[in-house]
Amino acid sequence: MNCSSYKFSILKVKERLMYTLGISAYYHDSAAALLKDDKIIAAAQEERFTRIKHDAAFPIKAVNYCLEEAEISLSQIDSIVYYENPTLKLSRIISNHIKNVFKGFFLYMDTFPQYLLQKHFIKRNVTKILGKEAAAKLTFLHHHTSHLASAFYPSPFEDAAIITMDGVGEIETTTIAHGEGSNIQIKKTLEFPDSVGLLYSVFTVFCGFKVNSGEYKLMGLAPYGQPKYKDLIQDKLVKIFADGSIKLNMEYFNFCHEPRMFGEKLEKLIGIPARTSESPLTQEYADIASSIQDVTEIIVLKIAQYAKTMTNSKNLCLAGGVALNCVANGRLLKESGFDKIWIQPASGDAGTALGAALHHVYSCKPRTVERENTDSMQGSYLGPQFSDENIEKALIKLDLSFTKLKPDTLIEQTASLLKNDKVIGWFQGRMEFGPRALGNRSIIGNAQSPNLQKQMNLKIKFRESFRPFAPSVLEEDVEHYFQLQCPSPYMLLVATVNQDRCLNDGISPNIESDIHQVRSDIPAVTHVDYTARVQSVSKKTNPKYHALISKFKSITDSAVIINTSFNIRGEPIVCTPEDAIKCFKLTHMDALAIGNYLVLKEQNPSNKEEIDEYINSFEKD
Structure with missing residues (x-):
């Protein structure tokens, strides 16, 4: 039409x-x-x-x-x-x-x-x-136009600079635009092969992780290292201009003509061979991760500052795969010169489906923002939800013992379990759209526990022990815990833990030493550099999750819990009750709060052979 x-x-x-x-x-x-x-x-x-x-x-x-x-x-x-x-x-x-x-x-x-x-x-x-x-x-529609639309149209801004950064669309790798009302006007583009997204992906592979899957691991690994290769990268691999545009030295990259993104020439330049998947992580790879993270932040910050001068807008909207780099986003919030930043929670290619639809609608009608400080993403809770009847049928079918509770009682008992350091599968309401679990398809725990980060990584997520967990914190209490003066509902901003909560400040991070050192009074969500990837929880967008954390606060005096996605390594986030029950049964979670039902592991013990089969059924990401 x-x-x-x-x-x-x-x-x-x-x-x-x-x-x-x-x-x-x-x-x-x-x-x-x-x-x-x-x-x-x-x-x-x-x-x-x-x-x-x-x-x-x-x-x-x-x-x-x-x-x-x-x-x-x-x-x-x-x-x-x-x-596209x-x-x-x-x-x-x-x-x-x-x-x-x-x-x-x-x-x-x-x-x-x-x-x-x-x-x-x-x-x-x-x-x-x-x-x-x-x-x-x-x-x-064009790929980057879909990204731009996904970033601007759901935002709470009438006027904003918009930036899309990813690997590559049709030919564009970075696009700066200006959004006003219903109109999006493209101001500048950068074209393939000069791509900050591809540059980051090259080093993702170099450090032994997968493209389009392991970039967030590289970001999590970076704080364990020192940027020792930063100058080498800028001298030999990428020229960075004042406006943030870049020129890659294609002598060192093979992604234009080979399935492998680089060859021996890059390995010789770096001085060590590329890490093979699942091999031990040594300090050199942490230093490489730190270096490319620093370089990426320099590029992203320059792009944003240039976008500010081009558009003269007070607001910034972001989308594209690079917008999922929440460490860089944290720097943008502090250093880009914009008053406010809004990031599409489904910033990767999934979000372009939404952007394409929104662009079509707003190319035909005016857009008026009537939602002061509120976006139109509905918390990104846009997926399927299931009735108690559906849930009970699944519990019976899969032969679990369970108890049906009143909503307030479920929250009280779940909060009590959290206080006692139990790990809980939390399955409520509509599934999230985008890569983050935001309190509806989450595994949750007590952020005050010094042991849960290790336990959840190794025995529940079955993933690398260095990877951090995110905190869910009551929106009204964010500033009591983190150096963050704005909401972060989509877990896309990294902030430093407040100094008065930090312990042993000054410990030098090292991937080969004890990575489970207690660093704050919320140790399970404090990364080695004393930062955290924050999710602020609003009573308006997720009243049940907000009520749970509020109850937890009332019995522990802490408004922070661990939130990680409800899945194991290599598995998509759970969608249906059956998915959630299977993941609960075949991991070492202590309880499952699903709808108004509470399921305890002690009444539903796991079978080791079934657990091993479950873990091996997913390809490691």
């Missing part, structure tokens, strides 16, 4: 609202999002339904969920918007292969046919999966 017909429909049939479906697919984190006029009805990643981490397949299950949530059929959708332009992307791929024809012949022969068959003929795929009627409603 084109814009003129959209306007005509609103004028003639005012009582009928318009449904817009946004889709992202075929690279990683496929997703669907549905709008009813300009209201977000539903949004979800395909991985949550298929149980395949970062699933890139066409998001048919996510589409079906969105339709079910809205209680409509596919035929009632007015417009379907795909998050496959023809432009194909043009970039062909151009890149021509430039690297001798180096990249085998990569070309491997990837080009696959691209044509699956990723280019999107309309054909939509026809095959959703039908001819749906394909007739399909339009395409």
